[in-house]
Amino acid sequence: MRFKLSLVWNLGGLLYREDGMPQTIKPRHPHENKLLRMLPEKDFNRLLPHLESVDVADLKVLHQPHKPITHAYFPNDSVVSLIAITEKGSTAEVGMVSNEGLVGISGLLGPNTNPYRAIVQVPGSAWRIRLKVLKAEFRKCPAIQDIIHRYLHTLLTQIAQSAVCNRFHTIEQRLARWLLGSQDRVGKDTFHYTHDFLARMLGTDRSSVTLGVGILRRAGLISNSRGRVTILDRRGLEAVSCECFFITKAEFADSTGQA
Numbered sequence: 001m002r003f004k005l006s007l008v009w010n011l012g013g014l015l016y017r018e019d020g021m022p023q024t025i026k027p028r029h030p031h032e033n034k035l036l037r038m039l040p041e042k043d044f045n046r047l048l049p050h051l052e053s054v055d056v057a058d059l060k061v062l063h064q065p066h067k068p069i070t071h072a073y074f075p076n077d078s079v080v081s082l083i084a085i086t087e088k089g090s091t092a093e094v095g096m097v098s099n100e101g102l103v104g105i106s107g108l109l110g111p112n113t114n115p116y117r118a119i120v121q122v123p124g125s126a127w128r129i130r131l132k133v134l135k136a137e138f139r140k141c142p143a144i145q146d147i148i149h150r151y152l153h154t155l156l157t158q159i160a161q162s163a164v165c166n167r168f169h170t171i172e173q174r175l176a177r178w179l180l181g182s183q184d185r186v187g188k189d190t191f192h193y194t195h196d197f198l199a200r201m202l203g204t205d206r207s208s209v210t211l212g213v214g215i216l217r218r219a220g221l222i223s224n225s226r227g228r229v230t231i232l233d234r235r236g237l238e239a240v241s242c243e244c245f246f247i248t249k250a251e252f253a254d255s256t257g258q259a
């Protein structure tokens with residue numbers, strides 16, 4: 001176990017212990033999973049013996065479309081993309097999960113499968129738990145239900161907004177949204193993303209990504225060379241991004257009390 005968590009409720013940016021007293025602790029690990037951190041201590045302690053710290057590698061597939069889900073993952077510093085795949089093999093990212101969320105949520109809700117591929121976009125650590133165990137706790141524990149339902153709302157918003165974004169917004173807007181989302185999740189300015197990878201995430205072709213990257217680069221918002229993209233001007237990127245980035249971010253903050 002890397003660290004022991006002391007758990008408190010986080011409402012509106014203030015932390016409260018279970019007895020209602022405010023508490024001014026900081027997360028003891030910068031990348032610990034926020035959903036786990038939101039659990040009351042007694043509920044977290046029941047999950048603790050079943051949580052396994054695992055390192056997930058770049059591009060590792062955690063869940064395949066329509067295949068049974070055996071484990072759920074609570075990412076820490078890793079980032080996982082939920083990818084929709086067409087019959088012809090084209091792909092687009094419909095959701096991104098990092099330390100604000102959970103991979104495998106559909107396994108808790110009834111069907112033990114989903115139509116998306118869950119693939120590791122940024123390698124790192126995660127907490128893994130057998131779905132059977134988490135499902136049993138989910139069924140009997142109101143606090144876990146509340147947290148999962150709140151997160152589900154944010155994930156649904158993200159998926160719906162992806163559809164809007166891919167239909168109505170320009171490549172530079174979508175690229176800006178996607179890079180801002182990555183920066184928020186990873187906490188870094190530089191990413192190892194090729195144009196081919198970005199095209200698969202954004203549901204477009206490589207030439208469109210090259211066009212979008214060129215627009216952002218010439219505006220001085222990013223630099224790009226040898227498969228690396230660096231954000232140089234976050235505010236400028238926010239100005240270019242479509243509203244999708246801000247809508248999903250606000251929904252997450254409203255639903256979970258976290259920025």
Ligand SMILES: [Zn+2]
Pocket residue numbers: 164165166169173174177242243244245
């Ligand atoms: Zn958009």
